Amino acid sequence: MKTNDCKTCQLRNLDCFTTVSSKTLNFINQFKTREISLSSHALLTLEGETSNELYTIKSGWAFRYSTLSDGRRQILNILLPGDFTGLQAELDKPMQYGVEALTDCTVCVFPKQHLMRLYKNFPYLAHDLTWLAAHNELIVDENLVSVGQRNATERISLLFISLYKRAAQLGLVESKGFDFPLTQQHIADAMGLSLVHTNKSLAKLKKMELFEFDGQRLIIKQYEKLKKLADYYSLPLRQRPLV
Amino acid sequence: MKTNDCKTCQLRNLDCFTTVSSKTLNFINQFKTREISLSSHALLTLEGETSNELYTIKSGWAFRYSTLSDGRRQILNILLPGDFTGLQAELDKPMQYGVEALTDCTVCVFPKQHLMRLYKNFPYLAHDLTWLAAHNELIVDENLVSVGQRNATERISLLFISLYKRAAQLGLVESKGFDFPLTQQHIADAMGLSLVHTNKSLAKLKKMELFEFDGQRLIIKQYEKLKKLADYYSLPLRQRPLV
DNA sequence: CGAACCCTTGAAACGGGTCAAATCGTGTGG
DNA sequence: CCACACGATTTGACCCGTTTCAAGGGTTCG
Known part of the structure; x- marks a missing residue:
């Protein structure tokens, strides 16, 4: 058993998360390429960088932000454990935003390249991914209403x-x-x-x-x-x- | 041939949209439950309403908005032909936002209930849906940067x-x-x-x-x-x- | 003990909000 | 065909929330 096995992930014990079949869990586990440890203030991704990876925050807090050329910075969303990011960017295209750790963090990393394997073999998981993307938008929506009104x-x-x-x-x-x-x-x-x-x-x-x-x-x-x-x-x- | 057959959809002639196999196109065509004609100022969905449908703008302009209890309104995103909405909402849960037509519009309607059939049989299409959800967020992100900074x-x-x-x-x-x-x-x-x-x-x-x-x-x-x-x-x- | 960061406070300037009213279509009904 | 209503656009004056500038204090850490 890997030390960072998804089967023993503490987050899965929380009842705010859905349970998945062990087959699916196995897939997630092998889909995951690695785990990153970030210390507070460290950057997970840079604006303008290309990234071929998807990220789930396993522990700690982070935030997604975007800056204008003169330095003004807008924080788009605060990321908490279980939050997912990276879908917004195109494969091989520079990203519009960066992600920075607010506390020490551990982050699970998945390769975008093999995403289609997920879509082909795990439709329920694929559906979950779409749900997560839509849910992320909802949070940004809420922020936009705040900042605008x-x-x-x-x-x-x-x-x-x-x-x-x-x-x-x-x-x-x-x-x-x-x-x-x-x-x-x-x-x-x-x-x-x-x-x-x-x-x-x-x-x-x-x-x-x-x-x-x-x-x-x-x-x-x-x-x-x-x-x-x-x-x-x-x-x-x-x-x-x-x- | 239905009058509003997806195979003859004018949008598909634009080279800004990907082409799909005729099998996929057939599925989309039968997945679509109906087409709505809206006149300018008409509401496609209401805030607080529950909706079991997904929408693609076929022609015309619309916008997604959210209002506070005292009437202040934030427009979240402008919807143009080809834009997709409805994923943000949970099945059977009230929506946080409404959609209103800016011009006369025609809108293609898909049932959320049968979404899993899409995920099970058309993984590439499923992947596209996720892409659309993520792309929508990107637009809201951009708006948030504007309004905030x-x-x-x-x-x-x-x-x-x-x-x-x-x-x-x-x-x-x-x-x-x-x-x-x-x-x-x-x-x-x-x-x-x-x-x-x-x-x-x-x-x-x-x-x-x-x-x-x-x-x-x-x-x-x-x-x-x-x-x-x-x-x-x-x-x-x-x-x-x-x- | 200084350096770096964060929080706090005051004063002044300004961008944007609010209030009010006039103008300009454009469509409608008498 | 004119009168009128209604929505959208303009404009001026004033006010207030927020920004900017500036400086001081607290805490942590090398």
């Missing part, structure tokens, strides 16, 4: 609510709090705000006692109020595939 | 450049111009700007002679300057699947 405090509220829910699904939340590796600069870049204004908006929400930071932990003190402020309407939760 | 004139420039390229691919551009059914309110809602400021920014770009309107036609007068202003780096163009 909400003001600073609403955006931050929504970000917190949304990450809270995703973390909770993964069993990362304990007594209303979870490890939160984003700096204020990350929040600013994700929400299309300046650092200074992000700081002031955070201070405002803090004074309203909607949340607090305990070191690196974000504690959601008043979930319902935060939700209302963000005008949040929940995405339907269901089991999601893990590739 | 660019100022008003940059955003509008990018929107025009991006629609120009998409229209050109479809053979809709003639002597630098193409039919442009968006109102200034649409542009505002897509770019996260107010109507008034959109109008003033448009006036500014118009005075710089970067573009002009000739009735409903948008004419790109200085493509390169517009591109530079938008800090545009082009998406790789390749043939794309048409389902």
Whole structure:
């Protein structure tokens, strides 16, 4: 048994992920070419680089971003364990975005070249991949609504609510709090705000006692109020595939 | 032969779309349950509604949008002929977004229920579907970068450049111009700007002679300057699947 | 002890939002 | 054929949220 065998993957024990047949699991296991360990701030992929690989975050947090030529950076999506990325890019074409680790991460790597083998032999898995691609878009959609229509405090509220829910699904939340590796600069870049204004908006929400930071932990003190402020309407939760 | 036979679909004559085997084409043809004719302003799907269908725009323009409870609306993506939507939503779950026609449209409808049959028997087609889902995300990504990082004139420039390229691919551009059914309110809602400021920014770009309107036609007068202003780096163009 | 990073705060400038009103079609009904 | 309504576009004035500039303080780590 390989040390990094998919059969023993801790994520599969979480009931937010679907279960798959052992035959499928075997395939995933041999489809996976390797596992990467990234330390915080390390880059998984570069903008403009070509990549022939697909990635699943096994542990840790990362983010997908895109920068303009003058350095302005937009964070497109925060990646949590179980999240999948790499499909957006064309084989042999430079990618429009990069992926950077927020914490130490382990990432499972799959070759794009053999993707058709998956589609030919594992239609259910293929269907899952499409689901994941569509689900990723939904998250970007949500971000776009925030950045386009909400003001600073609403955006931050929504970000917190949304990450809270995703973390909770993964069993990362304990007594209303979870490890939160984003700096204020990350929040600013994700929400299309300046650092200074992000700081002031955070201070405002803090004074309203909607949340607090305990070191690196974000504690959601008043979930319902935060939700209302963000005008949040929940995405339907269901089991999601893990590739 | 059905009147709306996929084999005679005009879109397939465009060389921006991949060709498929006649067997596959037959399947697509019978997979399609019906065709919808929408008039301008008509709603294809409603926010919060459940839909068990997938849609391809056959002709006309439409847009996907999401609104907050107080009425603020974000346009997520403009849909042109050949564009595909509906994957984002879960079967039996309410959708987060609606789709509205910008012009008179015809839309091809496929049932989500029988999607697995496609995955089981047409792996290449299944692969195409995933590609389409990922490609859709790329467009939303691009919008998010705009809305998050660019100022008003940059955003509008990018929107025009991006629609120009998409229209050109479809053979809709003639002597630098193409039919442009968006109102200034649409542009505002897509770019996260107010109507008034959109109008003033448009006036500014118009005075710089970067573009002009000739009735409903948008004419790109200085493509390169517009591109530079938008800090545009082009998406790789390749043939794309048409389902 | 300094270097690097992150968070915090104040003051001033500005881009974009809001309010209000006029103009310009374009289509409709009397 | 004119009158009117309605939607879309313009324009001006004012206001406010956010950005920018600047500086200080905290913490970690070599």
